[in-house]
Amino acid sequence: MAKSAAPARLGGAIRPAATARVDTAPEAVDAATLAEIFRRFQAAEPEPKGELHYVNPFTLLVAVVLSAQATDRGVNLATGPLFAVADTPEKMLSLGEDRVRDLVRTIGLFNTKAKNVVALSRILLDEHGGTVPASLEALQVLPGVGAKTASVVLNIAFGVPRIAVDTHIFRVSNRIPLFVGATTDRVQAGLEAIVPDSYRLHAHHWLILHGRYTCKARRPECPRCLIADLCRYPSKTTA
Helix, strand or coil: CECCCCCCCCCCCCCCCCECCCCCCCCCCCHHHHHHHHHHHHHHCCCCCCCCCECCHHHHHHHHHHCCCCCHHHHHHHHHHHHHHCCCHHHHHHHCHHHHHHHCCCCCCHHHHHHHHHHHHHHHHHHHCCCCCCCHHHHCCCCCCCHHHHHHHHHHHHCCCCCCCCHHHHHHHHHCCCCCCCEHHHHHHHHHHHCCHHHHHHHHHHHHHHHHHCCCCCCCCHHHCCCCCCCCCCCCCCC
């Protein structure tokens, strides 16, 4: 079972595209500054890992689907027993919706999520030979899987350099700013276009970690920030 050492964690649940106003500097950082920001992130955490527990691409997919509007810790508590008895689409389908529902009952929206997990397991068996497809298009049509959940699976399971934007990355990108955008979809597209190739694979994790532990929503911890001298956020904290 894949686990991560603190503080490398996948972060909050991936949610649908959102529009929000974020206090940001007039202009985004230039290309050289952007590269230096990610160089420092890489030096501090060369191999960032996700927090959700999984044993293979299928269990990762299920865990990410279950993580919508739920904490990673809460999902891990439920998926431990679930994955012990169902770590493949065949086993999940055999387990059945009622049993899956019982095992994930502690997670928000468990009725819908249990239905989606069983349904996507059936589709994987019927259309993909029981394997998780390494395709954005094929993934995002599965029940409970949107473009951002698919991006997470592609990034972690298959090493595809996607930057799925959650609330942490949305805030960090607009604050520094790396790329200024009004929706998570626009920020994802913007970041994937400008982050240097050598950093793009792990950019998702670095930005989530930065947003979760340092560049926090209510009171960012600027005095201990690795990139405080490069960040243009106009409302930095001083103590």
